[in-house]
Amino acid sequence: MRAAVLYGREDLRIQDVEVPRLEPGDLLVRVRSALTCGTDVKVFRRGYHARMIVPPALFGHELAGDVAEVGPGVKRFHPGDRVVAANSAPCGVCFYCRRGQENLCEDLLFNNGAYAEYIRIPARIVERNTHKLPASVSYQDAALCEPLACALRGLDETGVRPGDTVAVIGLGPIGLMFVKMAKVLGARVIAIGRRAVQLQHARQMGSDEGLIARDDGGTLVEEVRGLTDGRGADSVIEAVGRPEAWETAVRLARRGGVVNFFGGCPNGTTVEIDTSLMHYSNLTCMASFHHTPAHVLRALEIVTEGGATARDFVNRVEPLENLLEVMHHLTSHNGHMKTAIIP
Numbered sequence: 001m002r003a004a005v006l007y008g009r010e011d012l013r014i015q016d017v018e019v020p021r022l023e024p025g026d027l028l029v030r031v032r033s034a035l036t037c038g039t040d041v042k043v044f045r046r047g048y049h050a051r052m053i054v055p056p057a058l059f060g061h062e063l064a065g066d067v068a069e070v071g072p073g074v075k076r077f078h079p080g081d082r083v084v085a086a087n088s089a090p091c092g093v094c095f096y097c098r099r100g101q102e103n104l105c106e107d108l109l110f111n112n113g114a115y116a117e118y119i120r121i122p123a124r125i126v127e128r129n130t131h132k133l134p135a136s137v138s139y140q141d142a143a144l145c146e147p148l149a150c151a152l153r154g155l156d157e158t159g160v161r162p163g164d165t166v167a168v169i170g171l172g173p174i175g176l177m178f179v180k181m182a183k184v185l186g187a188r189v190i191a192i193g194r195r196a197v198q199l200q201h202a203r204q205m206g207s208d209e210g211l212i213a214r215d216d217g218g219t220l221v222e223e224v225r226g227l228t229d230g231r232g233a234d235s236v237i238e239a240v241g242r243p244e245a246w247e248t249a250v251r252l253a254r255r256g257g258v259v260n261f262f263g264g265c266p267n268g269t270t271v272e273i274d275t276s277l278m279h280y281s282n283l284t285c286m287a288s289f290h291h292t293p294a295h296v297l298r299a300l301e302i303v304t305e306g307g308a309t310a311r312d313f314v315n316r317v318e319p320l321e322n323l324l325e326v327m328h329h330l331t332s333h334n335g336h337m338k339t340a341i342i343p
Contacts (some may be wrong), residue, residue: 002343003116004059004323009047010331012059017116022071025123027130029083034114034140034341035062035314037147038172039264041330042241046266052087052110056068060114060341061087064133064142068118074126084142085121086109086129086149086296103153105288113322117343128293131300140310140340142305148299149291150310151177155185156295158235158260158287162186165228167252169213170239170263171198173313173338178237178262180205184307185233190227192220198336205312213245221251232257239263243271250274253283261287314338 003017022028040060043049050281053059067081077083090097090105097105113119121130133142151174160166165227166182168175171193182189183206191202191210199210211223238245241263249259250273250275266270293298302308316339318326326339 001117002168002320004320005056006047006053006059007045007056010044010327011047011055012044012327014321014323017058019118020113020120022069022120023062023123024072025074025126026071027067027070027074027077027083027085027121027126028069029063029065029085029119029121030068031063031114031116031119031343032065033063033143033291034060034343035140035143035147036326036330036339036341037062038174038241041327042264044327045331051108053112057306058113058116058119060116061110061112062115062143062146063119064139065119077126077130077132082133082135082139082142084131084145084300085111085119085125086146086291086293087114087125088290089122089125089293090130091124092128100292102292108290113270113321115341115343117320128244128279129296131297134304137300137304138310140314141308142300142315143340144303144308144310145296146291146298147174147293148177148181148302150174150288151181152298152302153291153295154178154237154260154262154288157180157286158237158258160185160187160235163189164188164234167192167236168207168226168236168239169200169245169249169252172239172336174262175237175239176201176205177308178239178311179207180308181208182237184302190224190233195336201337213248220248224252228254231255234292235260241265243269243323246271247273250277250285251281253281255281256283257281258284258286261285264289310338310340314340316340317342319343
């Protein structure tokens with residue numbers, strides 16, 4: 001089959017590889033749509049991901065497709081079934097899983113290889129994080145479930161409530177998902193991005209206000225306070241993954257507010273936080289990582305209900321052979337939406 005293989009920093013090759021062999025409980029899925037992701041762009045630029053991928057490795061993790069073959073023992077799925085599979089599954093028995101923190105599972109199983117004609121879905125993911133698609137749900141819509149599940153979990157952990165003011169820093173696809181889902185929860189959303197076109201997309205997602213992020217974080221703080229009677233936002237979602245954006249996020253929150261450092265920064269980076277501000281403003285600072293099976297299922301429900309669709313987040317469709325060009329386009333910051341890769 002044809003597949004994308006990541007060998008290192010910006011070393012991505014489309015080549016012939018063996019179709020994966022199945023073990024008991026596995027599925028072989030014919031990929032019908034694989035979506036690009038900000039995490040994939042970071043991995044492409046850095047050449048690795050500490051938790052998810054070590055080169056050389058098959059690449060990509062947001063997908064939907066058709067079951068082509070079932071491994072021994074599989075009863076719930078059959079060839080021809082339309083399915084969406086998440087990119088991981090927890091063990092269900094470790095210290096963290098028993099406490100409902102399945103994203104921190106001591107043996108969290110990751111799966112990559114969506115940018116290919118076929119992908120093997122390991123048995124544990126088949127059992128815990130693979131779902132049949134209703135006939136009304138397209139492959140592109142279904143492939144949104146994995147990133148949407150991450151945003152849903154982030155909002156749950158942040159404790160966003162109806163009537164809250166939520167500031168979202170970073171308006172790539174995941175930031176726009178936070179905007180859209182925060183509006184579904186009944187929040188007022190201040191969208192913060194680098195470019196006017198991002199603010200336009202955020203407005204389409206339902207944002208109430210939009211602000212241009214400048215290097216002068218102080219100006220942004222004043223603007224957010226000006227929109228919140230001088231207080232600051234109830235919740236701040238950082239969806240950029242830069243230390244300076246983390247530091248700015250803390251300054252945008254009101255006293256007693258919550259800051260969620262959702263964007264993952266490069267290894268070895270640090271941030272400086274005003275301890276007096278933290279203490280006397282009674283701030284809650286946290287970080288959300290990944291998703292859980294419950295959030296993946298909820299994401300599929302939202303997609304099925306029409307609450308999130310590919311037309312909201314996907315603006316290009318390209319064949320697998322063009323993936324390298326797509327990745328270069330996204331790293332240049334010219335592309336801030338998702339591309340659907342059709343193997």
